[in-house]
Amino acid sequence: MNPDEFDLEDQLRQALQPKRAPAGFASKVMARTRAKQPWHQNWNGAITLAMVAGLVMAVVIPVTLASRRQEDRAIEARNQLITALGITKIQIRQVNEKISQRIKRNRPAL
Amino acid sequence: MKTTLIFLFTALTAFAQQGFDIKSLDRLGTNAKESTNITLEGDTLKLASSMLANNKDPASLKGMVDKLHGIYVRSFEFEETGKYNQADLEPLKTWLGNQGWTRIVDVKEKKEFTQIWLHTAEGKARGLAVIAAEPKQVTVVYIDGALSMEDIGKLSGNFGIPDMTFKNDGKKLKPESKKEE
Amino acid sequence: MHDVSRQSFEQIVADNQSRVYSLALHYLRDHPTAEEISQDVFLQLFRDLPRIESSAHARWWLRRAVCHRCFDETRKRKHRPRPGLEAVPEPAALNREVDSFLNDRLRRLIADLPDHARMTMILRYQEDMDPAEIAEIMKVPVSTVKSQLHRSLAVLRGKLKKQEVCR
Numbered sequence: 001m002n003p004d005e006f007d008l009e010d011q012l013r014q015a016l017q018p019k020r021a022p023a024g025f026a027s028k029v030m031a032r033t034r035a036k037q038p039w040h041q042n043w044n045g046a047i048t049l050a051m052v053a054g055l056v057m058a059v060v061i062p063v064t065l066a067s068r069r070q071e072d073r074a075i076e077a078r079n080q081l082i083t084a085l086g087i088t089k090i091q092i093r094q095v096n097e098k099i100s101q102r103i104k105r106n107r108p109a110l
Numbered sequence: 111m112k113t114t115l116i117f118l119f120t121a122l123t124a125f126a127q128q129g130f131d132i133k134s135l136d137r138l139g140t141n142a143k144e145s146t147n148i149t150l151e152g153d154t155l156k157l158a159s160s161m162l163a164n165n166k167d168p169a170s171l172k173g174m175v176d177k178l179h180g181i182y183v184r185s186f187e188f189e190e191t192g193k194y195n196q197a198d199l200e201p202l203k204t205w206l207g208n209q210g211w212t213r214i215v216d217v218k219e220k221k222e223f224t225q226i227w228l229h230t231a232e233g234k235a236r237g238l239a240v241i242a243a244e245p246k247q248v249t250v251v252y253i254d255g256a257l258s259m260e261d262i263g264k265l266s267g268n269f270g271i272p273d274m275t276f277k278n279d280g281k282k283l284k285p286e287s288k289k290e291e
Numbered sequence: 292m293h294d295v296s297r298q299s300f301e302q303i304v305a306d307n308q309s310r311v312y313s314l315a316l317h318y319l320r321d322h323p324t325a326e327e328i329s330q331d332v333f334l335q336l337f338r339d340l341p342r343i344e345s346s347a348h349a350r351w352w353l354r355r356a357v358c359h360r361c362f363d364e365t366r367k368r369k370h371r372p373r374p375g376l377e378a379v380p381e382p383a384a385l386n387r388e389v390d391s392f393l394n395d396r397l398r399r400l401i402a403d404l405p406d407h408a409r410m411t412m413i414l415r416y417q418e419d420m421d422p423a424e425i426a427e428i429m430k431v432p433v434s435t436v437k438s439q440l441h442r443s444l445a446v447l448r449g450k451l452k453k454q455e456v457c458r
Contacts, residue, residue: 074161
């Protein structure tokens with residue numbers, strides 16, 4: 001076939017027409033982007049991470065703080081209880097001593 | 111002391127009890143150098159009890175506290191005499207008398223007195239109140255709840271309850287020992 | 292297209308996958324390698340997304356990237372023995388696409404052209420780019436592109452005449 005008999009450039013355009021990309025090409029590319037994506041560029045991952053972080057902030061931290069506050073309150077209450085019982089003890093002991101002294105004073109000498 | 115304890119339990123009078131506003135005693139401490147205000151009731155008392163050694167023995171300190179409804183303490187120390195009015199204690203004494211509490215101890219010496227009041231029902235102690243008035247110190251203890259003879263023994267004995275004193279240098283009332291039973 | 296979304300990138304892949312793949316395939320005449328290089332080029336674009344300003348920019352970027360990846364691949368092949376181009380199955384046959392004998396002949400002749408001349412022809416006739424655009428992508432003077440095109444067409448004409456290809 002003599003190239004003078006046809007338009008070579010047109011024939012080249014026809015010969016070099018784009019071929020269809022293999023089936024699943026785009027899916028493979030997208031899958032590889034997900035695999036290669038660093039966590040902070042991975043939208044799904046970032047959203048998941050943000051949700052987990054939010055959950056930690058919303059649940060774990062308040063629970064921990066509440067637990068610590070409760071423990072502090074319990075220690076404070078225990079200290080108050082010990083103080084209250086201690087004061088009671090001293091008062092009863094003192095009145096006992098006073099009564100004992102009176103009994104001794106009033107006891108007739110043998 | 112034994113005589114006193116036995117005496118405490120001989121007073122058996124049951125009357126319906128109505129609340130006394132313990133806060134009304136706060137005016138006693140207006141001029142106080144040192145104050146101790148303790149109100150333990152309901153959940154706070156349970157919380158305090160939960161921190162005691164978990165001894166299931168009913169004779170333990172925790173066993174005693176678990177039976178109580180409330181513990182109230184007002185204790186004030188003054189720089190000099192005449193800084194509080196003993197008349198402010200009268201409403202409490204009147205209330206205790208009206209509610210059927212029995213004054214089982216009443217010791218008077220010059221310008222000071224100590225009274226121990228006991229409330230009983232069905233042959234059992236249901237409350238204990240101590241009113242101690244000295245020239246430079248006044249203390250009121252009000253314990254609401256069931257108390258056994260052993261419990262009162264603990265309150266005056268050595269069941270791990272520390273002695274409470276005002277330290278010379280300290281500003282607050284502190285236990286000398288926090289050791290529990 | 293600053294801060295291009297994932298959806299936008301998917302669109303870029305959909306719009307350009309055949310173009311990029313075909314550039315590599317026509318140049319290398321090797322399906323698996325063409326696919327591998329094309330995918331790598333898209334991944335490279337994905338990493339460079341923040342710098343991509345428009346779909347036209349993305350297209351230009353992809354053409355240039357696949358072009359240079361093909362040159363790299365050719366350089367690598369020169370250092371490791373591979374089957375001759377004649378031995379490689381014709382892509383059209385693998386694709387089970389009907390292709391004329393002349394087109395097949397032309398592609399084989401293009402495959403025999405020197406590396407840069409081959410890419411120039413592919414960019415010119417597959418992508419319909421003018422010499423100035425090709426020069427920019429291949430980082431060569433426009434005059435070089437023009438002379439390569441002129442010489443390549445002459446070579447093809449000469450070979451076709453000489454071979455007297457028959458249907």
